Amino acid sequence: MPSNPHKEAEALLAGCVAGADGAWEEFLSRYGRLIALTVNTACFRCDGHGREEKDLVSHVYQKLIENDFGRLRAWRGESRFTTYLVQVTKNLSIDYLRRKQPFFERNHMTPMDDSRNAIQVPGVPPSDATVAEDLDRLRAAIDGLSPKQRLIMRLRMKGHSLREIAGILNVPRGSVFAGNSRALEILRKVLNDGRKNDHSDEKG
Amino acid sequence: MKCLSKEELILALGSDGTLDPGEPHVHEHVAHCAACRALLEEYRSVLALTARIFDEEVFEETHYWVDDNLIAGYIDNNLDEDVREQVERHIAGCPRCANQLSELAEYMKAVGPREQGLTFALKIMRNGLSMLRHPASGFHSGEAAPVLLGAEDGDTRPVLAWSQDIDDLRLDFSAVHVDDEHVSLAVNIYKLVSDRMPTRLSLWENGELVQSECLSDCGGLVLQNLRAASYRAEIEVNEHTRIPLVIDLARDEES
Numbered sequence: 157m158p159s160n161p162h163k164e165a166e167a168l169l170a171g172c173v174a175g176a177d178g179a180w181e182e183f184l185s186r187y188g189r190l191i192a193l194t195v196n197t198a199c200f201r202c203d204g205h206g207r208e209e210k211d212l213v214s215h216v217y218q219k220l221i222e223n224d225f226g227r228l229r230a231w232r233g234e235s236r237f238t239t240y241l242v243q244v245t246k247n248l249s250i251d252y253l254r255r256k257q258p259f260f261e262r263n264h265m266t267p268m269d270d271s272r273n274a275i276q277v278p279g280v281p282p283s284d285a286t287v288a289e290d291l292d293r294l295r296a297a298i299d300g301l302s303p304k305q306r307l308i309m310r311l312r313m314k315g316h317s318l319r320e321i322a323g324i325l326n327v328p329r330g331s332v333f334a335g336n337s338r339a340l341e342i343l344r345k346v347l348n349d350g351r352k353n354d355h356s357d358e359k360g
Numbered sequence: 361m362k363c364l365s366k367e368e369l370i371l372a373l374g375s376d377g378t379l380d381p382g383e384p385h386v387h388e389h390v391a392h393c394a395a396c397r398a399l400l401e402e403y404r405s406v407l408a409l410t411a412r413i414f415d416e417e418v419f420e421e422t423h424y425w426v427d428d429n430l431i432a433g434y435i436d437n438n439l440d441e442d443v444r445e446q447v448e449r450h451i452a453g454c455p456r457c458a459n460q461l462s463e464l465a466e467y468m469k470a471v472g473p474r475e476q477g478l479t480f481a482l483k484i485m486r487n488g489l490s491m492l493r494h495p496a497s498g499f500h501s502g503e504a505a506p507v508l509l510g511a512e513d514g515d516t517r518p519v520l521a522w523s524q525d526i527d528d529l530r531l532d533f534s535a536v537h538v539d540d541e542h543v544s545l546a547v548n549i550y551k552l553v554s555d556r557m558p559t560r561l562s563l564w565e566n567g568e569l570v571q572s573e574c575l576s577d578c579g580g581l582v583l584q585n586l587r588a589a590s591y592r593a594e595i596e597v598n599e600h601t602r603i604p605l606v607i608d609l610a611r612d613e614e615s
């Protein structure tokens with residue numbers, strides 16, 4: 157029998173909402189592992205140990221069930237059900253962990269922070285005023301990039317490789333390489349031209 | 361000496377400003393060419409400043425933002441072209457949604473590829489391996505929750521590892537090989553306090569000794585091709601001290 161995963165998931169959800177016999181058990185056996193893995197990923201990214209895991213799994217189930225499975229019913233079929241489930245479970249987990257652990261956000265949201273701070277631009281350290289001007293110029297230039305280029309830069313700064321970004325944006329690798337190069341070059345030019353102008357202003 | 365193209369330089373440049381160690385000719389050239397070095401530094405300041413700009417952006421708590429359906433649909437590449445474009449334009453300018461997209465991509469990578477390769481192991485986990493029981497210390501199943509570690513890019517080998525403390529020993533387990541019928545577990549045993557050093561690990565199945573191996577100098581050992589069965593194990597610390605252990609591998613469909 158040909159099966160349509162969308163329809164199956166929909167039917168299963170409807171069964172859960174209606175309290176049909178065995179529907180919830182079926183849901184658990186089908187998606188329990190994915191939920192556990194997602195929770196596990198969140199915990200692992202949080203403290204590197206997955207210590208909160210047991211409590212968090214029950215918290216997630218509680219939230220999924222509440223309001224007559226409201227969060228699950230909100231799935232509109234624009235994605236696979238499993239992708240949606242990972243997204244919802246991820247956010248429930250992160251919210252929970254963030255409430256529990258004030259420092260979670262730092263670890264979780266900006267995994268690149270430490271390495272970023274390691275970037276040292278040699279030479280005379282620029283004054284605050286110069287940096288502020290550079291930042292203003294760059295901000296404007298970033299706004300002027302194409303959405304795709306800007307998105308590439310954003311994902312890049314989150315630590316994704318160009319190859320991963322090609323997967324996320326679903327475009328050929330070459331186009332991500334090109335977009336990344338072009339964006340960086342545009343930003344470099346803007347920065348350089350701005351600095352040069354500053355210089356000639358001072359002289360003139 | 362021919363200079364590097366900008367593309368070459370940029371491609372070798374990580375978002376953290378480091379040069380890809382896999383591109384030795386770039387390293388070599390930059391080390392000897394002041395012009396390319398200067399260019400590299402310019403790109404680096406662009407990256408550092410851009411990172412700062414994105415970091416300093418404030419999430420607006422209330423704004424139209426792409427909801428879970430659209431983020432998931434975007435990742436699955438399942439949106440209508442016009443919707444996809446709208447979503448992309450929004451995400452490109454919205455730190456909050458960009459963060460959601462980035463996270464979901466990472467999570468899918470973390471949970472996705474393992475679904476296949478780890479089926480057996482995870483089934484094992486649900487019922488059984490979840491429990492490496494140590495009868496002597498009243499060990500409870502939940503305490504040895506297996507921890508999934510990130511596999512390297514392109515490495516399809518399942519990586520599954522967890523730790524358990526028994527008396528003053530720490531046992532690190534990791535599944536090094538999983539197929540439809542077997543799982544091989546690497547075991548590393550460290551002593552936490554005392555100077556007792558474990559020497560041997562033995563394994564019985566249905567009362568029959570199936571494996572008995574000396575631990576390596578660093579306390580390591582691989583238990584090859586365990587089946588979905590219950591094993592009794594014993595860690596020999598010295599002539600007088602043996603620590604019993606149960607390794608319970610059960611497939612849940614057989615329950």
Ligand SMILES: [Zn+2]
Pocket residue numbers: 362363364389393394395396397
């Ligand atoms: Zn050069």
Ligand SMILES: [Zn+2]
Pocket residue numbers: 424425426450451454455456457458
């Ligand atoms: Zn947004």
